[in-house]
Amino acid sequence: MGRPRKSEHTRQKLLEKGVTLLSEHGYHGCGLKKILDTVQVPKGSFYNYFESKEAYVSEIIQFYSHGLIMRMDAYLEASTGDPVTTIRNLYTTVADELEAHGRLGCLIGNLAAELGTSSNLCRLTMQQSFEAWKNRIVPLIKAGQEGGQIRDDLSAESLTDMFWSTWQGGLLRMKIYGDAEHLRDLLHVILDVLFVPCGKEPQPDTTRKE
Amino acid sequence: MGRPRKSEHTRQKLLEKGVTLLSEHGYHGCGLKKILDTVQVPKGSFYNYFESKEAYVSEIIQFYSHGLIMRMDAYLEASTGDPVTTIRNLYTTVADELEAHGRLGCLIGNLAAELGTSSNLCRLTMQQSFEAWKNRIVPLIKAGQEGGQIRDDLSAESLTDMFWSTWQGGLLRMKIYGDAEHLRDLLHVILDVLFVPCGKEPQPDTTRKE
Numbered sequence: 001m002g003r004p005r006k007s008e009h010t011r012q013k014l015l016e017k018g019v020t021l022l023s024e025h026g027y028h029g030c031g032l033k034k035i036l037d038t039v040q041v042p043k044g045s046f047y048n049y050f051e052s053k054e055a056y057v058s059e060i061i062q063f064y065s066h067g068l069i070m071r072m073d074a075y076l077e078a079s080t081g082d083p084v085t086t087i088r089n090l091y092t093t094v095a096d097e098l099e100a101h102g103r104l105g106c107l108i109g110n111l112a113a114e115l116g117t118s119s120n121l122c123r124l125t126m127q128q129s130f131e132a133w134k135n136r137i138v139p140l141i142k143a144g145q146e147g148g149q150i151r152d153d154l155s156a157e158s159l160t161d162m163f164w165s166t167w168q169g170g171l172l173r174m175k176i177y178g179d180a181e182h183l184r185d186l187l188h189v190i191l192d193v194l195f196v197p198c199g200k201e202p203q204p205d206t207t208r209k210e
Numbered sequence: 211m212g213r214p215r216k217s218e219h220t221r222q223k224l225l226e227k228g229v230t231l232l233s234e235h236g237y238h239g240c241g242l243k244k245i246l247d248t249v250q251v252p253k254g255s256f257y258n259y260f261e262s263k264e265a266y267v268s269e270i271i272q273f274y275s276h277g278l279i280m281r282m283d284a285y286l287e288a289s290t291g292d293p294v295t296t297i298r299n300l301y302t303t304v305a306d307e308l309e310a311h312g313r314l315g316c317l318i319g320n321l322a323a324e325l326g327t328s329s330n331l332c333r334l335t336m337q338q339s340f341e342a343w344k345n346r347i348v349p350l351i352k353a354g355q356e357g358g359q360i361r362d363d364l365s366a367e368s369l370t371d372m373f374w375s376t377w378q379g380g381l382l383r384m385k386i387y388g389d390a391e392h393l394r395d396l397l398h399v400i401l402d403v404l405f406v407p408c409g410k411e412p413q414p415d416t417t418r419k420e
Contacts, residue, residue: 026236105323105326108386110323113319113322113382116315154399159399164379165382168378169378172322173371174326186371189372194404198408
């Protein structure tokens, strides 16, 4: 007897709910049963959609990352500011959203902390997510270097890598202290001071809300 | 009938094993039963040592942090180099150790990702650990600023905060990519370039192993 036809709608719901529940409870804190109950999928039919919990989480990472990248592309497309202002506005918006909606941090950073050394499949998916993000930021940093806004004694790749790490660590600090203020401090420290070429005045801190 | 006398030895073993198992499996991936079985403590007597799993994890964080700070103090006491060399050598050693022993990252960063928003007790303990660490690094950065090695257009506190976040994010990246090379890159980028005052030559990259 053939397997039942896979419903794209249910699959989509499993991915969406997976993002929410994994963000709230982490991989190990989030049993498959909890997700399936929420989406009202019987355990037996889960394997019509995904091969294993690990494969499911890998697809959740892709789904989450794809959503972020789509939003990022739309934002970058619409942005008319200089590269530094574009990055600052994008990440100030993220800090504001995190503050407003419960400070869950970045699903990829959270899963890296929890799963990094144990699931090769999820590690590879997280690498792809990181690269997709990096491919959007490097050209902005390069444009900032070419326009004289950003120092060029380090490569755009190095500065982008460092920005990712600093932001991800900032998200951990946000969780420990319970507010997103440190994220705004980091944006100011990086974009307005550390990234500024020698001889150019550091910029005033404009990351704060009025 | 009174409770049995609490054995300091067993308590110590529970804390030590707790660090190892939490580092490997995270909070939710590490049932109490697993730890108790490993240390051969019956479940019923666990509560002679700790009030709850949350209180236990909070003490594990303290225990882990205390161990790190003791090592850090011994290292700083023995160090004869300038402040930047001291920080670089300390963290190059950490990167080497992480590479040699399985890249588990920092227990506090991992638990922040997993628990940050759910356990207030653990959040407070993590704040204390962060402050204890920060109290060791700020004077080094200040000394570097006074000696002209480190830029002084940002406060020592800001630079220290940023260093913590960058390092913690670097540990996540290490988990995603499976090597500690990025940690060495970050040390070079921060200590030899971004922290260097304007007009002073960036330093060559000496974080690589021969």
